[in-house]
Amino acid sequence: MTESYPQKWLSVMTTGEAVAAELRLKIINGDIEAEACLTENQVAKQFNVSRSPVRDAFKLLRQDQLIRLERMGADVLSFGDAERSEIYDLRIMMESFAFARIQDDERAALAKEMRKHLEMMKVAVQFEDAEAFTEHDILFHEVLINATKHRYLLSSWNNIKPILLCLILLSMRKRMKEQPEDFKRIHENHEVYAQAVADNDTQLLKEAFHRNFDDVGDKINALFLR
Numbered sequence: 001m002t003e004s005y006p007q008k009w010l011s012v013m014t015t016g017e018a019v020a021a022e023l024r025l026k027i028i029n030g031d032i033e034a035e036a037c038l039t040e041n042q043v044a045k046q047f048n049v050s051r052s053p054v055r056d057a058f059k060l061l062r063q064d065q066l067i068r069l070e071r072m073g074a075d076v077l078s079f080g081d082a083e084r085s086e087i088y089d090l091r092i093m094m095e096s097f098a099f100a101r102i103q104d105d106e107r108a109a110l111a112k113e114m115r116k117h118l119e120m121m122k123v124a125v126q127f128e129d130a131e132a133f134t135e136h137d138i139l140f141h142e143v144l145i146n147a148t149k150h151r152y153l154l155s156s157w158n159n160i161k162p163i164l165l166c167l168i169l170l171s172m173r174k175r176m177k178e179q180p181e182d183f184k185r186i187h188e189n190h191e192v193y194a195q196a197v198a199d200n201d202t203q204l205l206k207e208a209f210h211r212n213f214d215d216v217g218d219k220i221n222a223l224f225l226r
Helices: 015-029 040-047 051-063 081-101 104-126 130-147 151-178 180-199 202-212 219-223
Strands: 037-039 067-069 073-076
Touching (some): 015 040, 015 051, 040 073, 051 067, 051 073, 081 151, 151 180, 180 202
């Protein structure tokens, strides 16, 4: 099934960013297959734009390592299970690093902020709003990242964020249609995460990672930064 990027998210982007967002989602979802050739003229015609924003879009997708630039266009690179795993490896390392840098006197307020986003995630599920769920899920995890005020951590997070948004959005759209009962578990997992932050409980945080990234399995202990 061909997926479209949320119109509300596109409305605040430049033309080049919007074209990149649509192509990124389609590459990650497999609507555009690996080794496909994208030409500037073809994409410009598809989106009814000039070639200049298409070039901007290609630069963004190259930064995401989703395409390889060629003379007049780009070749699509593979984005499968291995690439998804690498993104989640990075995410776990970033969040565990952020957890370790939080000051004790900040933890209660940060956990409260995380729980505010968790409540909005629950509301989004009630209204079957995958886009709103995705926004607040990202914001839930960004609470820790932003609290570090670590310039290079923030930069690295922002580099993978466009891909994370696509991965979460696609997953939540599918779950809301096919596995709505799974959201009880998802909400409970996020509550464990917030409690780990409130209590400065490293073991509970590892449990939260296992709960939230169950497909990562035993690699979590190796990835967790002490």
